[in-house]
Amino acid sequence: MGDMVAINVESIDLMIKMFKKDNLDKDLFRSLMRTKGIKEFINHEKSMGRFRLISPLKDEIKRVIEDKEYEDVYDFYILKNNLEQLEIDIKNILKNSNSIIEEAKEKVYEIVPKDIQIRTSIYLYWGGIDGAFTLNRKEIFINYRKYFGDREEFIKVLSHEMYHARKLTLMNRIKYCFRMISRDNRLLYDIIGRIIEEGMALVVQHGPNLAKDDLTGMLTKGNILFVKEEFQHLNSILNNIRRRNGNSITKRHLNIYVIGYCIVSLIYKERGIEILNYWTVDLNLRRIIREYVELNNRNKTSSNLDKNIIRWILKERSI
Template identity: 45%
Template sequence: MGLHIDSIKFLANILQQNTFNEKEFNKFIKTKGTKGFLAHQESIDSGINIKSIEEELRKVVLDKNYKDIYEFYLIKKNIDQLNRDIEYIKKNEKQIIYQALKEIYKIIPRDMTVKFNVYFYSGGIDGGFTVNRKKIFINYGKYIGLREEFVKILSHEIYHSRNIPLKNRLIFLLKMILKVNPLIYKIIGKAMEEGIASLIQHGGKLRRDDPTGTLTKRNLMLVKEEFDLLNCILLDIKHNRYDYKKISKLNIYVIGYYIISTIYNIEGVLVLDDWTVNLKYKRIIKKYIEVCDANGISSGFTDEILEWIMTQ
């Protein structure tokens, strides 16, 4: 386990010069952090590539007023803070990892292991992502000067790297393959996964908006609209209609965090192990409905959709 900061270190070197340094750029592109970011963007067909990064970065270096699509210009504005952060991370690597793990084990079982390496990058809209449950990538451009928020997003991504028993992973995969409507497992499963990860990141009450904007106090206030969209999407799936444009508009972080934090704030953490360890969500949904009914809270689900979810 370690924090690999070479990508943002080379980026800082590039941005604090008056001319574009090809040698430093080549080092920057070859880092695991930048390579991971590019591979991730390619997987979601974003159109981001090495050529566009070089063109945008070159413009930022040569023109102090240029605002690029990767937001390198914001990093340039905060270059002194970034340099301080780099030194802080190098000196406090073990303490940073310890703090993140401390938050993780408030939620996951103590005997559940995590194994990961963290690679820094900058660019794109995500705060971070995890590949193959082992490689964590953090978009540090979103967290310059925000040390507490950085530890929080790190704990979020470490949750995704937990060591789930192979048997449970295979069972879930078979459900995805063999079920008539596997997309429901993908949507509800992602809501559980990101909901618990966001609980670890933000706690049971959101006190500060996520720097990436995926989870904010405002969009939690508008959670009913997200549930209306979710019900519509699931109804389509029930009738074998698949509107991927509609699915892409769903804020799964808001849905997941609302469900998971509602349970956690009243019932605690134990029922969440059904997803964390077993990749099963039905008991969690059932508990969510019980908590909502007992406390006069609308669950957001229609009766038709709820009944259908529980029979899948």
């Protein structure tokens, strides 16, 4: 089923040491900036257009160390105020990393076929608004700010990222590359593909019935109530793509997590995991959308997708 390494806690460990001091230790700061966790956190924030500069990052850390009342944008002050809890957490993670990883894998393999391998390295970091991210299906980065003191939620988010890290066959990767030759396919996979991928990972993480709000705030019982509005935004985006009105395409405020969760959880509850393998194994988004639309038609409920969008996605004149 794949190989895992121990969970890398180097960046958190260095932060604990740094915030125990009364002044900024420049050697510890330089060591922190060289850790994989912090390097990729910075790269991730830059790619999302959110990162300030390394110099202000240093200034923020320095101010948090020296000013007990200061609350910084990265939430380092929360780390500083919970050093004892974090030291306990880090010791437990290092001691029990194998069992933590195995529990997360068990959740993944409730959805993913057991012959699909998951090979990944796992790094903890601190800061930002995201709960975690995965790079190239090989490396998982978890924002421990969101999960310290909560083993259950930590395992759940790890299972989410492990879904993203599943290993695809060479043949399916080649098929995927051929699909990306078409402009429409590239844009569809960038939007619909991401929606389905995140929906799948969220069902792995939370199950098909959301019992507890996601700690990142992106999937909550409250924002599920507004899923129709999210679909309307999606329809608008896809219509702009279909009409090749590229200047009007904006995805920034689209909640792909709510849309994806509603699509995938419906299919899972009605048809089970076999149909979901069309995405998990084959990355076939059209088969997933077809199933979602047909289930809504059968249940006499709305898919919330415009009919012309459905026909365009499925490349058919009628459903």
